[in-house]
Amino acid sequence: MGKTDLPIGIDIGGTGIKGAPVDLQKGAFADDRLRIPTPDVSTPKAVLEVVDQIVQHFDNIKSSSPIGITVPGVVKHGAVQTAANIDPSWIGFDAAAMFSKKLGRAVHLVNDADAAGVAEQHYGAARKTKGLVIVTTLGTGIGTALIYNGALIPNSEFGHLEIDGRGAETVAAASAHEREELSWQEWAERLQRYYSEMEKLFWPDLFVVGGGVSKQADKFLHLLDLRTDIVAAKLKNKAGIIGAAHLAAREH
Template structure:
């Protein structure tokens, strides 16, 4: 199958697009619907169904669907949820979505999906060994992929650096809240990435999140042994990665 639907569930919006897996890009314009204010699984799956219906003319009825969530996914279940209704916690969400939608569904953490997309089609394509994606935003999301194989649900934004939870000092939101200059913020990023380097010895860091569009303002200020590059797929990455993973699992 060359075209698979990817859907990204976020705290403010649910976004989806068919993905051309031969190109690693959207096969049609993304469709977005606001996340229900009461973001229970029942309400969210209804919105997901509306997105599927929107693209029904271009999808095979047997085609799998990849869905990202802002939460860890352990064997199809969600052990905790930060940005949606608490009723998600403990849910066998992959089975729930499959049953409700009548389709094969692969559920994946949003940062993990972005990391897979960057490895398969983006900034880390062709890289051998360990790739660590970090998304710098409200917090720090991470994905770890070794020779194409994902280590799911890593929370490396919460490693301790100089006695602090890393994202409490180095997330993009902290730069904004504390009105840090790029140079001041880069000093904090330096400590974060050199600690990650010491712990994991990756072959490549990929930096995502909206701030990666301004990578020239801070990445050149970092002094690391590991190469560090901006993400290429931007806000498409989660949808693309989810679609790719769904296709892989359907083989």
């Protein structure tokens, strides 16, 4: 059986590095996902070895197929500018060039929230939505993706929006809900403040709420009173891989 030319998506997280080839027609994994724990000291070189291991695992994919890789940080022109949950040695490092040289393939590096947003726009909860879509991932912090008429506006960091003198993600992320043992109603009041501020600034056409807590969206989304439609993400923890693969294929 011949090799296929599907792109591979790889999602680098603080605890695990996950990857799979992606069928872009279906917006779905074309093979079982492989997950390997993130190295305890998650330097670029250490992470590269794990990424290479994942790529080599999918030996039915052509060596000419592009690879999309997410990182938990801002990415500008292939270089990582911030580092959340990975080693600070990533900051200022031209990671795209390193990955491309080691893997011998075209590589597209992207912020993890941006990748998830792209996936939701093309295959998930925001599919066929015109205008401005803001995808938010509620987790340890708040990740955001800004998409206008299908085009990604990269590196929006609206989890750092200051509300009442505090960073939004310090009071409204899912981690705050857990850490402070807030009721769903109490947490929803904080989310209301955050999303209302986002509405005032951007007038979006749709909010999509992702992150692990989105599995419990029925507990809190109905408590929000917004003029903008707000829905739960559909692709869950697959979104980063799918979005990264989509962007890699489009770029290359």
